[in-house]
Amino acid sequence: MGNQSKGRLVWNHSTHIQGLIPVLEQLISYPGITTVTPGVISRSKGHSPRLKLRISVPIRGGYKAIARQGKTVQEVFIVTELSHEELETAINTVLS
Numbered sequence: 001m002g003n004q005s006k007g008r009l010v011w012n013h014s015t016h017i018q019g020l021i022p023v024l025e026q027l028i029s030y031p032g033i034t035t036v037t038p039g040v041i042s043r044s045k046g047h048s049p050r051l052k053l054r055i056s057v058p059i060r061g062g063y064k065a066i067a068r069q070g071k072t073v074q075e076v077f078i079v080t081e082l083s084h085e086e087l088e089t090a091i092n093t094v095l096s
Contacts, residue, residue, distance in 0.1 A: 007079075010037040017041070017069045019051045024076065026094040032082040033090065038067075039075030047071055053091050055084060063087060 007028035009021075016038050024036045048068040053076065056064045062079040080087055 007033045008035050010035060012037060012039075015041055017051065017067050017072050017074045019069065020053075020067050020074065020076075023051065023053065023094050027078070027090060030082075030090045030094075032086070033078060033080045034062075035077075035079040037077040037079075039064075039077055041072060041074045043071050044068065044073045045071075051095065053095060055088060055091070058084075065091070 007030070009024055009028050020038065024038065027033055028036050046068075047070060049070075051067065051069045053065055053067045056066045056075075058064075059077060062077065063084070065076045065078055067074045067076050078087065082090065
């Protein structure tokens with residue numbers, strides 16, 4: 001895969017966790033990440049004071065991740081050829 005073009009961010013929801021979109025926009029500029037799609041938003045019992053993005057489960061062609069901020073949780077689907085470890089490194093880099 002020789003082209004170094006930016007991946008795409010899919011806007012399929014009108015609501016997103018505060019601060020999530022800038023992080024996802026940084027993530028799609030990573031080589032090997034093709035598509036990032038924010039999914040369903042829900043409420044959680046726990047409270048996360050700052051934005052977290054954690055890889056949850058593998059999906060076909062990538063991974064599902066869970067974004068958390070405050071009491072809000074949002075699924076994020078990441079289509080990538082990166083390994084679990086490489087994606088985790090990319091996520092930690094854009095969150096730091």
